Amino acid sequence: MSEKNELSFEENMNKLEEIVEKLESGDVPLEKAIQYYHEGMKLSKICSDKLTNVESQMKQILNEHGEFESFDVQEDE
Amino acid sequence: MEDRYLTVTALTKYIKQKISRDSHLKEVWLRGELSNFKHHSRGHMYFSVKDDRARIQTVMFAGSNKNLTFTPENGMSVLIRGEVNVYEPMGQYQLYAKEMIPDGVGDLHIAFEQLKEKLTKAGIFSPEHKKNLPSMPVHIGVITSPTGAAIRDIMTTIERRFPVVKVSVLPVTVQGKQAAASVSKAIAYANDRLDCDVLIVGRGGGSIEDLWGFNEEEVAMAVFRSEIPVISAVGHETDTTIIDFVSDYRAPTPTGAAEIAVPEWRELNQRLVEKTRRLQYSLNQKLENARTRLSTMEKSYAFKYPKQLTIQKEQDLDRLMDRFHSSGDRLFKEKRDELSRIRSRLSQVRPDKQVEREEAKRRQLDERLKKQMQHIVKDKKNHWQSTIQQLTLLNPLEIMNRGYALPFNDKNELLRSVKDVTNGDTISVQVKDGFIYSEVTGWEDEEHE
Numbered sequence: 001m002s003e004k005n006e007l008s009f010e011e012n013m014n015k016l017e018e019i020v021e022k023l024e025s026g027d028v029p030l031e032k033a034i035q036y037y038h039e040g041m042k043l044s045k046i047c048s049d050k051l052t053n054v055e056s057q058m059k060q061i062l063n064e065h066g067e068f069e070s071f072d073v074q075e076d077e
Numbered sequence: 078m079e080d081r082y083l084t085v086t087a088l089t090k091y092i093k094q095k096i097s098r099d100s101h102l103k104e105v106w107l108r109g110e111l112s113n114f115k116h117h118s119r120g121h122m123y124f125s126v127k128d129d130r131a132r133i134q135t136v137m138f139a140g141s142n143k144n145l146t147f148t149p150e151n152g153m154s155v156l157i158r159g160e161v162n163v164y165e166p167m168g169q170y171q172l173y174a175k176e177m178i179p180d181g182v183g184d185l186h187i188a189f190e191q192l193k194e195k196l197t198k199a200g201i202f203s204p205e206h207k208k209n210l211p212s213m214p215v216h217i218g219v220i221t222s223p224t225g226a227a228i229r230d231i232m233t234t235i236e237r238r239f240p241v242v243k244v245s246v247l248p249v250t251v252q253g254k255q256a257a258a259s260v261s262k263a264i265a266y267a268n269d270r271l272d273c274d275v276l277i278v279g280r281g282g283g284s285i286e287d288l289w290g291f292n293e294e295e296v297a298m299a300v301f302r303s304e305i306p307v308i309s310a311v312g313h314e315t316d317t318t319i320i321d322f323v324s325d326y327r328a329p330t331p332t333g334a335a336e337i338a339v340p341e342w343r344e345l346n347q348r349l350v351e352k353t354r355r356l357q358y359s360l361n362q363k364l365e366n367a368r369t370r371l372s373t374m375e376k377s378y379a380f381k382y383p384k385q386l387t388i389q390k391e392q393d394l395d396r397l398m399d400r401f402h403s404s405g406d407r408l409f410k411e412k413r414d415e416l417s418r419i420r421s422r423l424s425q426v427r428p429d430k431q432v433e434r435e436e437a438k439r440r441q442l443d444e445r446l447k448k449q450m451q452h453i454v455k456d457k458k459n460h461w462q463s464t465i466q467q468l469t470l471l472n473p474l475e476i477m478n479r480g481y482a483l484p485f486n487d488k489n490e491l492l493r494s495v496k497d498v499t500n501g502d503t504i505s506v507q508v509k510d511g512f513i514y515s516e517v518t519g520w521e522d523e524e525h526e
Contacts, residue, residue: 009213009345016352023359030367037360044353050241051346059232061223061246071223071232071246 009050016043085168093163096170102161107133107172108180111153122149126157126172135159137174146315147179154180185285189292192319196294201301202322208306210326210337211274213345216243217338218273218305220263223248227281227310227331234335239342245271251280256290261299268304276303277334278320279310291318300324310334477509495520 007015019040023033061071083091096102109126116122120139125132135157149155159174178186196202217235221227223246235244247263250256260278267273278300280288290296291311300307300323309324310331321327328334379386469475477483484492484506492498498517506513 013345013348013352016349016356020352020355020359023356023363026363028363030363033360033363037356040356041353044349044356047345047349048353051342051349059244059246061248068245071244 009047012043012047012050016040016047019043086165089163089165089168092170093165096161096163105157105159105161105172107157107159109133109155109157111149111155112151114149114151122174124149126155133161134169134171135174136171137177141175142177145177146317149177156180179285185289185292189319192292192294192297193322196297196319196323201297206301208325210306210308213340214242214274214338216245216271216273218245218247218267218271218276220247220249220260220267220276220278221280221331222251225281227251227279230281230330230332231277231279231310231335234332235339238336239339241342242339245273251290252283252287253290257293257295260290261295264296264299264303264307268302273305275338276305276307277310277328277331277338278307278324279328279331279334280312281331282312282316285316288312288316288318291320293319296320297323308334308337474509477507482513483507495522 019036022028023036023040028036059071060068063069107126109128112125112127112132114122114124120142122137122142124135124137126135127133137159156178157172157174158176159172161170161172163170200206219228219231221231228246232244232246235242245267247267249259249263251260264276264278267276278291280291288311291309297319300309300320306325308326308328309318309320310328310333311318311320312330314329326337328337374380484504486492486497487503487505489505490497492504498504498520500517500519502517504515504517506515
């Protein structure tokens with residue numbers, strides 16, 4: 001599993017959305033806008049990382065001894 | 078000739094009446110095999126139901142057959158509930174089917190309906206028990222057979238859509254007598270031991286007997302008790318099992334279950350990309366606006382030719398100073414002229430002249446006052462002297478000088494008549510140098526002479 005993040009992907013996405021909307025609303029002072037932008041880009045990166053680091057997830061199956069072992073889908077049958 | 082012949086219509090009507098009145102034929106439960114099946118384009122179904130030695134023509138109208146849970150085929154053994162009646166134009170009695178189910182599942186069908194009703198009454202299916210699925214699950218439990226199409230469909234769909242999620246497969250028996258217990262145990266196990274945030278419970282398609290494990294009360298209750306949201310995916314879209322009513326979400330197929338369980342990675346990525354793009358765009362827009370405003374100001378005349386500003390002002394200053402000086406001079410001259418004018422006027426109205434004039438007037442008045450005074454004094458003096466003379470003339474003492482005397486009685490009253498005295502009265506007579514006291518010794522009344 002990837003390292004624990006405080007917020008879930010969805011929560012990060014929602015925060016990102018909020019920031020985008022704030023920025024788009026237009027009445028944000030420039031300094032604040034830049035601050036929002038940095039924050040937004042950070043969130044974007046967190047989300048992007050979450051989406052990019054996708055390969056390493058475990059697929060496991062409970063065996064007859066009550067233990068999990070890795071599981072691969074058998075393509076045939 | 079006696080008319081003993083009936084019309085065909087009359088005969089047919091008679092037979093139809095006979096049949097219609099028979100209560101046994103009103104509700105017929107029939108077992109048989111389908112043949113000559115025809116699904117008319119208008120929706121009605123026409124077929125024969127037969128056994129080894131007989132057959133009956135059957136019609137199932139669209140209104141009834143729309144509820145069929147299977148597709149009828151020739152040779153299929155079925156159970157039918159319906160009514161026998163006569164179709165007059167063909168002179169044919171036939172069965173009007175109202176319900177039809179495949180044979181062999183009749184008991185199961187009844188058991189299904191009974192359990193469904195029982196659980197409905199118990200509130201097991203109520204919407205308020207339905208849990209929401211997580212929008213982005215972290216760990217999915219899959220409860221199904223470890224082999225076969227269902228697990229493959231689920232795993233490949235998850236892999237394709239959302240490989241980030243962890244998947245734990247809980248292999249179970251999905252068919253046969255142990256199926257219900259096996260599935261229920263796995264659901265309980267997942268709840269006790271695993272940190273799954275969603276469970277997929279299901280299997281691939283099969284006959285109603287094959288799917289039967291998912292119609293058992295034990296499974297329904299296990300799903301009902303599950304703290305983890307359950308997506309059911311049993312058989313094909315047309316298969317409805319009890320678990321579908323109690324699960325939090327019913328998927329038509331195992332693939333569908335996987336699609337419901339996880340979001341699509343690409344879609345999420347697209348959302349992220351779109352948001353990021355909007356983020357960048359809006360900031361760029363802001364910066365662009367700020368830049369435009371700045372450059373507009375920089376290009377402004379004042380910024381470009383600042384010298385021009387001061388030159389202009391220099392010139393303005395000079396002009397102002399000139400105006401100041403000239404107007405100052407003019408003003409000064411004006412004031413000086415005015416001053417001399419006022420001075421000359423002042424000199425004309427010098428107060429000493431007036432003082433002189435007033436003094437002269439005063440002296441004159443003084444003179445007149447003195448003269449007047451002397452005059453008055455002289456006048457008064459004359460008047461006084463004459464008055465004194467007169468007074469002197471009138472003074473009784475003067476008269477006494479000439480020998481007159483004044484008699485008074487003892488009360489000092491002047492005696493004017495003889496009647497004022499009697500004999501013996503003492504009187505005093507005033508003369509010019511004193512008083513003579515005397516006694517009346519007699520009197521004479523001259524008027525009586």
